[in-house]
Amino acid sequence: MDIGIRFANFDFNKKPFMVIWEVTYSCDLACKHCRANSSPFRDPDELSFDEAKSLLDDIESFGKPYPLVILTGGDPFKREDIFDIVDYGVKKGLPISLSPSVTPLFGEKEIVEMKKRGVKAISISLDGASEQTHDSFRGVNGVFQRTMLLWDACRKNGLKIQINTTVTNLNKTELADIFSIVQEKGAMTWSLFFLVKVGRAEDSLQISPQEYEDVMNFLYDAGHFVYTKTTEGHQYKRIFLQRMSAEKLGEDFTKTIKVGDLYFFLREKLTRIVKDKNLKPREPRTPMNINSGKGFVFVSKLGQVFPSGFLPISCGNIREKPLSEIYRQNPLMRNLRKPELLEGRCGRCNYKNICGGSRARAYSYKGNPFSEDPSCIWEQ
Incomplete structure (x- = not known):
């Protein structure tokens, strides 16, 4: 049994593992927790196609293995x-993925085109196990049903799909039911986003620090059945390390990790789902040792470079300096790797060398990206 954290074949001081590029902030949805604080209208100062090509040229200059490039928004399909x-x-050999919004701009025709053009994968959101919960997040009726149809279309056309779920007070008790949908329909990965107060996200949507611990322990359990x-x-x-170590030693993990009512509620539902579906466990996939500015970088619609989309401290602009120079040389970027x-x-x-806490959440609450992560209850 492997007990450890995955390290990409990258020197994170030299290049990121992942580049997230917000190609536009325009979107026809009105999600309650939108990081981009999107608008139906495009910004006239968004990066042009020529500037987009220059950015992709610079990402290529990082060298092989190339960083993953995620085109996000807003809604990428708002760009013609x-x-x-x-x-x-x-054509440059870059691994390109998209994170589109589920709107009429994105249908099976676009899925076929993405597959034909060599898109590696897409990610779409599922923030509730029911139409009522999910559509209330999105601010538009019918998005849940459309999500299910597009999910099926991706599977039919052989396009890999990641399902994103933002964990909030509104859906925390539905996570086991969302897991059931993900497991049944099939996905490359189930990715849980933990809210940071940026864009339209509000404190009232936040779960408590104890509930963070509960949800992540549930996620470890669910990871035996979906990635x-x-x-x-x-x-x-x-x-992950604590749970894997306890499993290897045959110990009760609750002696070292404090779990609360939400964990036991979700675990009970998960146990019932696993039994009803006769699911067979597998070894969970180890998480990667990346963080804001450490293997991860975000480029905004206007070319500003941030350590992540949730940490709104600009480190430069690709209209003035190459992304590669900003990532390697900017003082904040360098310090976030220390x-x-x-x-x-x-x-x-x-655990600071492998965890490091959320630098974005630290900044959101304290105005200091190096302060402690207020969502974590662990004290060694």
Whole structure:
């Protein structure tokens, strides 16, 4: 049994594992937790197609193995040249994926085109196990049913799909039921996003620190049946190591990890689902050791470069400097790769080299990206 964290074949001081590019902030949905605070209208100052090509050229200059390139928004399909951007990146050998919004702009025709043009995968959101919950998140009726249809179309056409779920107070008790849908319909990965107060996200949507611990322990259990990952839930790496170690030693993990009512509620539902479906467990996939500015970088619609889309401190603009130079040389980017600079409980933590906490959440609450992550209850 492998007990460890996956490290990409990358020197994170030299290049990122993943580049997220917000090609537009325009979107026809009105999601309650939208990071981009999107609008139906495009910004006239968005990167042009020529600037898009220059950005992709620079990503290519990082060298093989190339970073993953995720085209997101807003809604990428609000750009008329989105397939031209895809074609240019794919011809360079870059692994291109898309994160479209589920609107009439995205249908089976676009799925067939993406597959034909060499898109590696797409990700779509499922924030509720019911039409009522999911559509209330999206601010538009009918999105849940359309999501189910497009999910089926991706599977039919052989396009890999990741399902994203943002964990909030509104859907925390539905997570086991969402798992059931993901397992039944099939997905490359189930990715849980943990809310950071940016864009339209509000504090009232946040779960408590204890509930973070509960959900991540549930995610470890669910990971025996579907591949899972987290965004801005970095303590999952610590929980993963603790749970794997306890399994190997045959110990009760609750002696070292404090779990609460939400965990036991979700575990009971998961146990029932596994039994009813006669699911067979497998070894869960180990999380990757990446964080804001450490293997991860975000480019905005205007060319601004951020350590992540949830950490709104600009480190430069690709209209002035290449992305490669900003990622390698910007002082904040460099310092985010130094766990010895972390403060508070994160600075004292014996897991700081593999977890590091959410730098975005620390900044959101404290105005300091190196302060402790307020969502974590672990104290060594």
